[in-house]
Each structure stands twice: as C-alpha cells, then as structure tokens.
Amino acid sequence: MTTSLQQTASVAVEEKTFDRSDFLRGGGALIVAAGLPVAVWPSGAGATSETPQAWPAEVDPSKLDSWLAIHADGTVTAFTGKMENSQGNRTAIPQIVAEELDVPVANVRVLMGDTARTVDQGSTVGSLTIRLAGPQLRQAAADGRQALLALAATRLGVPVSGLSVKNGVVSALSDASRHVSYAELVGGRLFGVTIPVQGSGRGFGLALGGAQPKAPSEYTVVGQSVPRVDIPGKVTGQYFYIQDVRVPGMLHGRVIRPPGLGSQLLSYGKPSHGARVVRLKNFLGVVAESEWDAIRAARELKVQWSNWAGLPTMDKLYSYILDTPNVQDAVVSNVGDAANALANAPRSVNASYTTPIQTHGSIGPSCAVADVKDGAATVWSGTQGPNDVRSAVSSALGFPLANVRIFTFDASGNYGRNGADMATVDAALMSQILGRPVRVQWSRQDEHGWDPKGPATVHQLQGGLDSHGNIIGWQHEAWIPAFFETTVIGSVLAGRTARLPSIHLWEDPILYNIPASRQVAHYQGDIGSAQNNGVGLISAWVRSPVQLQATFASESFFDELAAAAGADPVALRLRGLTDPRMIAVLQAVTKASKWQTRPSSSAKLRATSGIARGRGVATSLRGGTYNAAVADVEVDRKTGRIRVNHIVVAQDNGLTINPRAVKLGIEAGVVQTVSRTLYEQVTFDRSNVTSLDWHAYPIIRFKDAPTVEVILLNNPGLPATGSGEPSVNPIAPAIGNAVFDATGVRVRSLPMRPSWVRAAFAQQRA
Amino acid sequence: MAITINVNGLRHSAKATADTPLLYVLRDELKLRGPKFGCGLAQCGACAVLLDGQEIRSCVTPVAAVMGRRVTTLEGLPALNAGRKGTSAAALHPVQQAWIDEQVPQCGYCQNGMIIQAVALLDHTPHPSDALIKTAMNAHLCRCGTHNAIVRAIKRAAKATA
Numbered sequence: 001m002t003t004s005l006q007q008t009a010s011v012a013v014e015e016k017t018f019d020r021s022d023f024l025r026g027g028g029a030l031i032v033a034a035g036l037p038v039a040v041w042p043s044g045a046g047a048t049s050e051t052p053q054a055w056p057a058e059v060d061p062s063k064l065d066s067w068l069a070i071h072a073d074g075t076v077t078a079f080t081g082k083m084e085n086s087q088g089n090r091t092a093i094p095q096i097v098a099e100e101l102d103v104p105v106a107n108v109r110v111l112m113g114d115t116a117r118t119v120d121q122g123s124t125v126g127s128l129t130i131r132l133a134g135p136q137l138r139q140a141a142a143d144g145r146q147a148l149l150a151l152a153a154t155r156l157g158v159p160v161s162g163l164s165v166k167n168g169v170v171s172a173l174s175d176a177s178r179h180v181s182y183a184e185l186v187g188g189r190l191f192g193v194t195i196p197v198q199g200s201g202r203g204f205g206l207a208l209g210g211a212q213p214k215a216p217s218e219y220t221v222v223g224q225s226v227p228r229v230d231i232p233g234k235v236t237g238q239y240f241y242i243q244d245v246r247v248p249g250m251l252h253g254r255v256i257r258p259p260g261l262g263s264q265l266l267s268y269g270k271p272s273h274g275a276r277v278v279r280l281k282n283f284l285g286v287v288a289e290s291e292w293d294a295i296r297a298a299r300e301l302k303v304q305w306s307n308w309a310g311l312p313t314m315d316k317l318y319s320y321i322l323d324t325p326n327v328q329d330a331v332v333s334n335v336g337d338a339a340n341a342l343a344n345a346p347r348s349v350n351a352s353y354t355t356p357i358q359t360h361g362s363i364g365p366s367c368a369v370a371d372v373k374d375g376a377a378t379v380w381s382g383t384q385g386p387n388d389v390r391s392a393v394s395s396a397l398g399f400p401l402a403n404v405r406i407f408t409f410d411a412s413g414n415y416g417r418n419g420a421d422m423a424t425v426d427a428a429l430m431s432q433i434l435g436r437p438v439r440v441q442w443s444r445q446d447e448h449g450w451d452p453k454g455p456a457t458v459h460q461l462q463g464g465l466d467s468h469g470n471i472i473g474w475q476h477e478a479w480i481p482a483f484f485e486t487t488v489i490g491s492v493l494a495g496r497t498a499r500l501p502s503i504h505l506w507e508d509p510i511l512y513n514i515p516a517s518r519q520v521a522h523y524q525g526d527i528g529s530a531q532n533n534g535v536g537l538i539s540a541w542v543r544s545p546v547q548l549q550a551t552f553a554s555e556s557f558f559d560e561l562a563a564a565a566g567a568d569p570v571a572l573r574l575r576g577l578t579d580p581r582m583i584a585v586l587q588a589v590t591k592a593s594k595w596q597t598r599p600s601s602s603a604k605l606r607a608t609s610g611i612a613r614g615r616g617v618a619t620s621l622r623g624g625t626y627n628a629a630v631a632d633v634e635v636d637r638k639t640g641r642i643r644v645n646h647i648v649v650a651q652d653n654g655l656t657i658n659p660r661a662v663k664l665g666i667e668a669g670v671v672q673t674v675s676r677t678l679y680e681q682v683t684f685d686r687s688n689v690t691s692l693d694w695h696a697y698p699i700i701r702f703k704d705a706p707t708v709e710v711i712l713l714n715n716p717g718l719p720a721t722g723s724g725e726p727s728v729n730p731i732a733p734a735i736g737n738a739v740f741d742a743t744g745v746r747v748r749s750l751p752m753r754p755s756w757v758r759a760a761f762a763q764q765r766a
Numbered sequence: 767m768a769i770t771i772n773v774n775g776l777r778h779s780a781k782a783t784a785d786t787p788l789l790y791v792l793r794d795e796l797k798l799r800g801p802k803f804g805c806g807l808a809q810c811g812a813c814a815v816l817l818d819g820q821e822i823r824s825c826v827t828p829v830a831a832v833m834g835r836r837v838t839t840l841e842g843l844p845a846l847n848a849g850r851k852g853t854s855a856a857a858l859h860p861v862q863q864a865w866i867d868e869q870v871p872q873c874g875y876c877q878n879g880m881i882i883q884a885v886a887l888l889d890h891t892p893h894p895s896d897a898l899i900k901t902a903m904n905a906h907l908c909r910c911g912t913h914n915a916i917v918r919a920i921k922r923a924a925k926a927t928a
Binding site: 085086087227228230231232234235236237238239240241243244246290291292295360361362363364365410411412413415441443444660661664665667668669670671672673675693694695699700701702703705707708 | 782783786787790793794797798799800801802803804805806807809810812839840841844858862865866869870871872873874875876877878881899900901903904905906907908909910911912913914915916917
C-alpha cells in the first residue's frame, strides 16, 4: 500500500448533525462522545482520518478499551462485533453493560460491527448474541467497574471495600461527601487495562475473566422492559439504514446477473443514459451519477449470455435430493438399537416429510457502499457478520485482511444470510475496477433471485409402538443439500471465488425418552452445484436453519404416532418428557389454550363439509431455549385453504434481558413462521430461480396473520439463551397437527397450499 | 425545465428527469430517509408517501406527476398534524407516537409505509374496526411479522385522536 486513506470519504448522511470523526477516534487516546440522540446513532461510523496502517488486523479482546469507553460527559460506549438484526440487541446490550457498571441505561450506547474497532464475537446468527456475546460484554463491564473502583480507591484514599457506585459516581461508604465520577476518573481517556481471555470470538468460543459479575438477584436494569432505543428513529425517518449511506463522489451501481447459474457472458451493447459498464469476466454491472440512470441502464443494456440448464426440474426436486450422493453422513444421535427395536415393534409407522427452498424475503433489497483505492478498501455493509464479509472482500479484491475495513449499518430484517454480503462484495469489486466509491443497490429481482436460499430438505421417519401405545423405537433421517459454505456470487462471476462459513448442522435433540432412537443427517452440496463447478442454487442460513424443517417433520410424526396409539397428543408428549423445563412450557400452552384432552383426529368432531376446525401442539428445544405452541386452525374443505386463527406459544430462555422486547419478537417471529408454513416456496426452472417478486413468492398479509399469545416463563437464575430462532420451530408442526385434528388429513409437505390440501381431501374420499 | 414539487410544505426544484420516480428525488435529492426502496413495483409499500392526503407508491410515481400537489413523507407527519390540530410541530404525529408506545418495529424497514397508510386510514375513518384496519393495511408487506403490533398501534392512535 502506498498512500494513506487520509482523504477517505466521509459518509455524507447528516454530516452536519454530528461529527463522526470525533466519535471514531478510538485508536488514539481520546474518544469523544458525539452526544447524539441514541435513536439516530448508526451502527458503525464512516469518516476516519486514520490510515489503513492504523487498522488493526484484529481487535484485541484482552484490552478493556476494546470493549468500553467512558466519555468526558460520563456517557459510555460499549463496542460489539454483533449487529442489531431487528430484535433489540441495540437495547439489550446497553442494559447488560449498564447493570454491571452501575450507570443509567440511557447513558450507554453501543457501537456495532466496525472491524477496526470492535472485537470479533462471531456473526450475529443462531440466536447467539445474548447467549454468548452477552456474557462477554457483561464480563467486560464488570472488569470495567473493577478498574474504575481501583482508580477511585486511589483518588479518594479509601479501599475498594469501602466504596459504592450509583449512577456512575463512586462514593465512600463512610463519607458520602467524598465521591468521584467515572468521567472524572477516565472520561475521554483509555483504561489501559488488560483482562484475561480464552478462546476465539470467530469460533463463538471467546470467554472473558476477571471481576465477579453481579448475581441475577441484584439486577435492576437487566430484566426490565426498557423501551427499544432504535424505535423512535425508525418511526420518524431518522434512523440510518445501510441504504441511506452516501459517500461524496459516489456512483450508483446496479448488477446485471446471468439468466442461468452457469451462463457465460458473450457480449453486451452500449449502455444508455450516460451510464458506464463495469465488467470483470462474467461479473457485469453499470454505474451512473444518478440512481435512476443506473436503474434504467441496467434494465436496458443488451446482453448476450450462453444458455445453462443444469438444475433438476422443480417437480423432481425431492427425488433429486434422495438420488444425489451425500458429501457427508453424520449420526446426530444414537440411543439403543433403533433398527432392532423398529423391526420388532408390534406396530410401526413410516412417513416422509419434505420442505421447500425458502428465501429471506427482506423488504429492503441488499445494499452496500465501497471505496477501494490505494490498495485499501473502506466498505459500508448491512452484513450480519462483519468479519466474515471482511474475509470475502479481502479474497475477492486480492487484498490482505488488514487492508479491508468494514463499517456496518442496520439493514432490512435479514433473518439469516440474505444478499447483504453478496452486495458488499459487488460494491467492492465495482469500486476496485473504477477507482471510485460505488453504492450498489440490489433490485427486488436481484434479492429474490440471488440472495442465498434456505435449502429444501427431505425427512424419512420410522416409529415403533408397543402394545400399550408407548413409543419404543424412533428413526429420523434427514437430507440437507447445503454444506458448510455460502458461495459469494459476485466473486464467482468475477473469477475470484470467495466463500463464507455457513454450517447447516442438524443438532436438535430428541426430546422424548425413547429407549431406542437414531438421527442421521445426510449433507450434500448445493442443488445443481455438481453441474456447475460447485456453484448451484446457493444456500445459506434462513431463520433456524435445519431445525425448522427437522422439527416440522419430527413433531408432526410424533403426532402420527399419537394418533396410531389413540393417545392425546399432549398426554403422549408428557409421558415421554423428562426435562422439567420442557414439561413446564408444554403445560403453560395447554393451560392457556384450554386444551381439551382427546386423541386426534376424532372422526365424530370432524366436519365433512364447510369449515373444519382443529388444534395442534408441538414442542422444540434449540440452543437451550424451550418452546411449546398450540395452534388453532380452520380448513375450508372445499377450497383447501388453511387459516391459522390463533397461536399460543410459551418460552423458557432462562434469564430474560428485556421481557417486552422478547415477547414482541416472538410474536413477530411466529407470524413470519406461519407465512413460511402456509405460503412460501422458491420456484425455479432448469436455469435459475423464477420466483422474482412478491407475486411469485407471496408472504403473509394482514388479513391472514393470526393473533399470538406469548407466555414467557421467568427463569432469571439460569443463563440467558437465545430468542429469535427457537420459538419458530414448533409453529409448522403445530399447524400441521391442527389440520390433521380438523380433517384427518396429514400434511407432510411445506408450504401447506390449498391445492395440496384439496388433493389430500380427494385422496381421503377415494 | 426544472420540475417544482412541494414536499412537507417546502418547494423543491428537482434536478431529475420528468420520468424519474418520486422516490429517488425524495431520497437522493432531498436526502429524506423515511420513504424506502423496497421493490420498485408498487408491491410492498415501503416507499409510500401521502399525495394530497392519499397513500401512493413513490417508487412508481413519476416526479412530474406530483407537480402542483402536496407530498408528505414520514418526516413531514409531525408538521402535518400540527397544522391541523394547532399542536406543536415538535410533537410526533399521534400515529408515530402510538408506534413508539406499542413498540411496533422489529427491523423497521417497512414501517414507513405502514405509518403512512395508517395516517391515511385514520384521516378517512377515525375509528376503524379490526377488519377494516386489516383490509386497509393488506397491501403493505412486513417480513418481520409485526402485523398484530401494527393493528394495536392503529387502535391506540384512533383512541388518542378521539
């Protein structure tokens, strides 16, 4: 690298409102609080007078200053590599930090996802932020408090044991007139304190040590429903999203993708509207000074691509998966001799379940801005994993990691790895080619077509019952065509393939005490990847990857066994459950829903015409969070239309940081999952995805959204586990079980569209 | 010839061509962040603004089509309310306040369109039933699943303005 990035562009959004360069000056001795209203404070920052040489290759987790800054006005910034991701981290993390530091929660802000300033705590995925990063930040804050007390002890001439802290002011217990504030102790300066650390944040294994954090019984801020700090800005138009980032001298870029996954660029014409073409091998786009010119030029550019048709036909998707060689087979769990138990069971039941490819469906298509010059890249991204995308940008540009800095801004809800990382690499490539800052905004068609997809899955289950209706054998095999990495499409097209970690592990346990059981996972490459040098229908995480699908199969199949045994679905579950926390959530939903004990499906209660009504139950355990749900549905026997009227869901996630935010998050997630259960399916032809807008990929609307009752079981003495993903898992099987209860028809395939249900009725009558 | 438009009570001479969708003039020239790009197809509603009090999709409305008419964005709702009710322009529109009180947003990206549509609904029907709310909001998409919270917020706003 030759020259510095001293002229690195500042982010033009609201430059006059606040001075980011002051705020950002974290590498030096001074950190100045910008005094922004929290609601408009963006995740990252933008302007920097630092040179790339000052960007650390890695932010050192053993320095207290990597986690906390006390500003001259007494306010606090907590630094985290985690993102907001829609569900309240920007509020919950300050609660955790304020609790340990004994400062007002309103005085704590969080700076998220700046690869040169925030510790890599792993991507914001898997409902792991509060569960794993929460304890890291709690410990850092406890260590900060200890460091501040040590300074205060010296300043006041009183031993630490003789001090107390309230609202960021340390006082002598013996003489309240002797006091000193945090701001007076270190305001605007660095701590210079080292804290003990173990493990790696990248691998989600970072552990901090040092001071003893508070006992949960002492909490006054954690556990309170503090209003979310992001919401005022989100309802007034003041909030910054990645789509709002503007950089001086910036061009508007649009990508132009091939029609087939493996199509080669043959030729292209002259761009319209004064736009320029940007091309590197099969990577193609246009840039223009105005956004509308870029949009029109992208639409109008005449491009010839070669044909490519290496995908299976959609109607053969599931048999294609079963016929495809597995990359890896894994025994997920194995208890007793399941094969023998099943072979000798007096009664056995077999069933296959399938789930479709689904997309993230972010309302705001992905967007990123990059400024690549002088051998360094400054990148603004809406990623959920700043350090992951930093690696991808580094590979795609051929730069050392240290020469790439990612600033993050909140994006439209991603619910997994949507197009954000892909658009980030697109912007970086375009800026590198042009030597100017470029903003890439994906179109709706780009997002629906090219965001990586949640993979389709196939499940085969076998269950055995003894003569008393007890489950004595269980086998569940799952085929999952997604394997450990997400391919970054722009980099592939440019001939500089970069991949992101995206492990699709099936790891949810069997919840019931069954003497012989076995779970086997078959992992495969992306659909069609064998026909196109490893690049098929690119897969990535979508909310609760693998488990949403596996729990649909297993909890539906459990109901099949209950029906075969003539048992009430709740009663049979309670017979098999041993974990008191799981029993408690199941009992909570049965009580709240006034569950009537009886076997499903009662022929006497079934409507044979008109509207059939039923209810279903399901449970799940993910990452230490316990859930149960009861769904009430109506099925129109004529049209096959399923309507979900009401869902009761219970959750035990141990300690809850912010109960109201968690409950609202669960309510929303349940509605989203009803959408995935009833409506959502990516369609494709032999060449590529064909569901390219909201007509082709419908999601739930107001008229179809069920009401939701959320029961949060308070368990503050236990560690906090996740909340975003776990509660989505029992929803699809609860609905399927309710449809069976109403109609006697078992839905074994998602989405539960009317045409499928009508066909099932026809089969039932035959 | 420059196209002059009236946005949130202020006149603006657009540099854009007449066929440019209003959304890009609002976002790129006026630097407004309330209206969002969602689909460019009038399918999702993230770009919604009020045009003479009616909800429109700014992503498919050419800027020339709003000449001589009043455009109100999310940012202009407090002033719109103040003008009508004689309240302080610093106070939020009751619909925005209800959105905060009900803690509606998750990611928040669609909420611009939801709030704009709710304002248009309540202007027309001050006390809508749940069914009418759902009908009125049905052409707006939310991925996060905040539909129930939105219905609660609209009912709260209706009460507040009663």
